[in-house]
Amino acid sequence: MNLTEIDLTGIPEFVKNPRQRIQEMIQNHDIKGLMEKAAELHGHLCSFVTLGLRAGVMAMNKLGEEAVDGMERVICIIECNNCFSDGIQLTTGCTFGNNALIFRDLGKNSFTLLNREKKKAFRVTVRPDALEKISKLQKRAYPEAEELFQKVVTKRQGTPEEGQVLKNLFLRVSYDLLSLPEEEFFTLQEVTIEPEKSAPIFQSHICQLCGEKIMETRARLKEEKIVCIPCAKDRFFQLDGSGISQKCID
Ligand SMILES: [Zn+2]
Ligand SMILES: [Zn+2]
Structure with a gap:
């Protein structure tokens, strides 16, 4: 059979170019749209997944990326595995499974996005005072949040109802964060790095x-x-x- 004549009937139009909607959201800085997608992947919305989305949007637009297809042309080197990294995976399209995500165990909320062909790379890092800004914003609006966080997350002693209240709070704070500009949270710089080798195929x-x-x-x-x-x-x-x-x- 001629491979150029593969019959795609019955295959939804969407999956033929699955990143298109996300790409449009990135170009339009539609963080709220991306938050809906991130919630599906991450299971909840929180301040760090939201920061990941915003940082990913920044880096993707800076790199001028238009068609990420998970084929290792665009590579992301991530330095943490937490809520932030899910925002990065969603926006960059670089994931654990498509080998475009390289994990460096450095314990920093930072990543480098690079395009192998353009030999261009940007490193984004969450500013050290970002967490303080988020907790200030949270304390001002919801003073009792800290105590609840300690009980439910740190000590793991909360009731299911308290867990739900905290989830609602995370949700609220994630959207509240959107009122603050990117510069408050990140530093972005162009960097020169050697592109990592493509993933090898092993027997x-x-x-x-x-x-x-x-x-x-x-x-x-x-x-x-x-x-x-x-x-x-x-x-x-x-x-x-x-x-x-x-x-x-x-
Ligand atoms: Zn989270
Ligand atoms: Zn065995």
């Missing part, structure tokens, strides 16, 4: 103990058998709320 093996398929570089040799890391009881890296650390499944 696979079948673990001779559990029968699951494994990427070649994660295969281990145990008693002359090719096995996976858990079957070899070897150490591996795990990314979680504490960043990257080495683990071992016993």
